[in-house]
Amino acid sequence: MPETPEAPPSSSASSRGRWTDEVLEPFRSMGEPVADAAIQAVFANNEVAAVNRILQSLHSNVHLVPSEMPDAVETYLNQTDDWPEWADAEKVRLGQQLFQRYGMQMTLAYFTWSLPCCYAWAKAAKVLTWTGGIDKHVHRRIIETAQFVLDVMAEGGLGPKGFGVRTAQKIRLLHATIRYHVGKDPTWQASEWGTPANQEDHIATLLTLALVPRVLTKLGLDFTREEEDAYFHCWKVIGHFLGIHPTLLPRDLDDAEQLWEAIQQRQVRPSEDGVALTKALVDYLKMRIPGTMMDGIVVTTMRELCSVAVAEAVGLEKTDWTRHLVAPMRLMFSLSDEAQDQADFAAKMSASLSRKLLEGLHSSETGGSRVTFRIPQSLQESWNLAGAEDKKAS
Template sequence: MSMNESSRGRWSDELLEPFRSMGEPLADAAIQSVFASNEVEAVNRILQSLQSNVQVVPAEMPDAVETFLNQTDDWPEWADPEKVRLGQRLFARYGMQMTLAYFTWSLPCCYSWEKAAKVLTWTGGIDKHVHRRIIETAQFVLDVMAEGGLEPKGFGVRTAQKIRLLHGTIRYHVGRDPKWRASEWGTPANQEDHVATLLTLALVPSVLTRLGLDFTRDEEEAYFHCWRVVGHFLGIHPTLLPRDLDDAHQLWAAIQARQVRPSQDGVVLTRALVDYLKMRMPGELMDGVTVTVMRELCSEAVSDAVGLEKTDWTRFLVGPMRWMFSLADEAQDQSGFAAKVSASLSRKLLEGLHSSETGGGRVTFRIPQSLQESWKLEPAAVAEAK
């Protein structure tokens, strides 16, 4: 989709710019109350449980956080339960390939936004923090897209609420750093960056058509609707939540035109991501495939902004890969050759993630039972990390 004005629909700079200085009132109020009451350790326990997510509601939480969790776990009145279930069923069917797209399209796109990338590198310790964020993102996606994940008290709802609190904590700390130039970069973890990140997850089906998969319009719309509900739980401003799939693509075009710029932060983040994926996908051949798939899925502007390498030999892979992916053009299930290849890559990645160790401590990565069954994961691959 071109980045001209017509592709942006109603999403003008005048409409979007105010959202760069906007946080999220409920989460911000809860976090401010916690810090004012010196209950920081309790919040740290809540945020640390993002990885394990064993306790649905952490015990001994501050009153302000308990109030927040109770205020923000209701479905919006516009939500369509049948569309949500269809979107989740689509993930159960194609989740392996979608997971691959999250790591090779969604995250590089996030890193290509110059201003948003600054927040992700602000606290230093790039490798440690990026790897942890990769795991948290994967866990979040699995939690909200698993069967029942968005039902009352579902894992997905709780994970979204925790991420909302995490963003409030980032705004509290980074926003108070005198070196943070809010007038130039906006509020840390602001509303525009939030909805942009949501779209990198909600628009994955249209990206996967480049890997030879095929989706009906109803399937794409249901998948988007599912993520629109997730956006509600994440506290995205109602004005910013696209009305439908076409509106979402127009908002995506507008944000890409506004935010994609080359930056050293984006380069560093993407290098850490590529290194992580190489580490999780065994074999030297996979090293080249990882970057090649990124180049195939991401726009030229995104690839250049994050400094994706162009190696001599990987360019020879692109032609054969496109031919291979095209073999599955008419396959709407996992019987296509390209679908099987991407599922295999994703399986290796999930198996590696499940037993990841970050910063010296093991991170528990929980694949919901319904998805284990749908994806026919080997028991050894999803055994609990000891």
């Protein structure tokens, strides 16, 4: 592993607001007490098989019934499914409506901006490659992330016993399991890399989802401040369900953008892990796009959305002829935005790439095993994907 380069010059302190290194650094050694306690109790009671069933239920996207769960996990689920007092139900509804309307374009951004940003954080990328099997790991992470986003952003996903709440709770347990196992590995350098799946990495990942509307303006979409605020608030509520420390949840959108800038300055560094993860991601997305002529559009879109620092950190290859498609793509996104109608021809064209990726996930396999991927009915109808489930079953 090459020596980690020195940090790039810091921009003005005002761009980071209150998020100084002194504020953020302690969160690198912090896990999540509630989920950690549940997992520790399960292992102490030698209920490993039950943990495996819980994590498998995340892959297969099914609910667990109480009889299948250890007491500690059932208690955890009952303790962590309430909305926070500060949650605004109307903003959550507006945020989900925005996703219902622009979710195809947002999904494209998750694949081509959110994940590369995660891989650009050298310390966070370390835990993602720790267990080996990078290709299998990246494929499963793509599917799980996409499923999680669809579950929490679908109509009713964050309601009582909603699919989104349950998926967030299970991901929270998955992170606790990672901390339990990797944290016991004597070769894990906690003093240098932090606690595996720590709080800073969690809020950073959440921001790659919560700030997507801002990123999509690079492709011609335009959102009102009210829409961006509602979308961010929706993800702030989701962050609560994921067990992110209340102190780390930004107060508002401006605060979130300052936190994002601080984390980028702190964590974006070139690494072999980030390069390997991104290569696996690019290869996977190319595989999901029919044919080979448009393979270059994956890297082209990543380079258009990601910062130069992120692109360099993850070793993105150079763009090919598909870079000339960026302007038409931006025009199509803009037209679909003006049309305000996902049934419009331009909207369908602008979302065609993400549609192919979503449809490809239905036939996904990781490590030779089939992965179940479910698009909520309300989103299938909004995105004209109503036949996707039938395609998967055939």
